[in-house]
Amino acid sequence: MALLIATTFSTAQSSESGFLNPTMRISMMTKVKIEKLQKLDQETLERLIEIYMNAYEGMREYGGEGESYAKRYLRWCWSKAKDGFFVAKIGDKIVGFIVCDDDWYSRYEGRTVGAIHEFAVDKSYQGHGIGRKLMEKCLEYLGGKDIELWVGEKNERAKRFYEEYGFREVGKHGIWVRMVRRKR
Numbered sequence: 549m550a551l552l553i554a555t556t557f558s559t560a561q562s563s564e565s566g567f568l569n570p571t572m573r574i575s576m577m578t579k580v581k582i583e584k585l586q587k588l589d590q591e592t593l594e595r596l597i598e599i600y601m602n603a604y605e606g607m608r609e610y611g612g613e614g615e616s617y618a619k620r621y622l623r624w625c626w627s628k629a630k631d632g633f634f635v636a637k638i639g640d641k642i643v644g645f646i647v648c649d650d651d652w653y654s655r656y657e658g659r660t661v662g663a664i665h666e667f668a669v670d671k672s673y674q675g676h677g678i679g680r681k682l683m684e685k686c687l688e689y690l691g692g693k694d695i696e697l698w699v700g701e702k703n704e705r706a707k708r709f710y711e712e713y714g715f716r717e718v719g720k721h722g723i724w725v726r727m728v729r730r731k732r
């Protein structure tokens with residue numbers, strides 16, 4: 549979801565096949581903790597870049613453009629939304645993150661709303677409920693605000709995921725679709 553920077557600035561240990569059976573999945577989920585990121589030191593930044601790069605594998609037009617870009621982008625996310633930068637951890641290992649901004653001026657809405665600037669789970673850990681845990685934390689944090697995000701037009705999986713949480717497509721800009729979840 550790298551549009552924002554352009555416009556604003558602008559291995560689970562899965563089985564060998566990469567598939568977790570239900571028992572392994574439950575055991576992984578009990579170990580996943582969602583935490584606010586405390587500091588963006590070099591080691592953490594490198595791990596987040598690694599996740600950002602591999603999460604978007606096969607979808608380079610929408611993210612993971614390159615490591616130096618990712619570094620600038622993630623630092624921007626950290627400076628813009630420290631209090632809403634949540635990570636999913638298994639033990640000490642970060643396996644995913646979501647960046648939630650409670651003070652985003654949307655020029656499309658003409659007012660300040662909540663925003664999700666980035667959302668990614670390590671490819672090896674995708675499909676096991678970690679994204680859901682991160683999204684729930686984000687919705688708890690952004691509470692009663694309207695929330696805006698941009699998603700790649702062909703990123704069907706992410707679009708379906710957002711729809712389940714009440715986001716609706718409200719506009720389009722190039723290859724990007726703008727989705728908004730109106731407060732209830």
Ligand SMILES: CC(C)(COP(=O)(O)OP(=O)(O)OC[C@H]1O[C@@H](n2cnc3c(N)ncnc32)[C@H](O)[C@@H]1OP(=O)(O)O)[C@@H](O)C(=O)NCCC(=O)NCCS
Nearest residue numbers: 549603604667668669674675676677678679680698699706
């Ligand atoms: C979008 C993303 C963050 C979701 O994280 P995740 O940990 O894979 O999500 P979950 O495991 O919680 O799955 C949530 C739902 O996604 C769908 N899903 C998960 N894995 C899937 C797969 N392999 N194929 C199709 N749908 C899948 C399912 O609907 C799933 O619901 P379920 O729990 O009923 O099975 C993650 O897939 C990702 O990093 N994608 C690449 C980056 C990206 O697109 N970010 C969003 C940009 S705006």
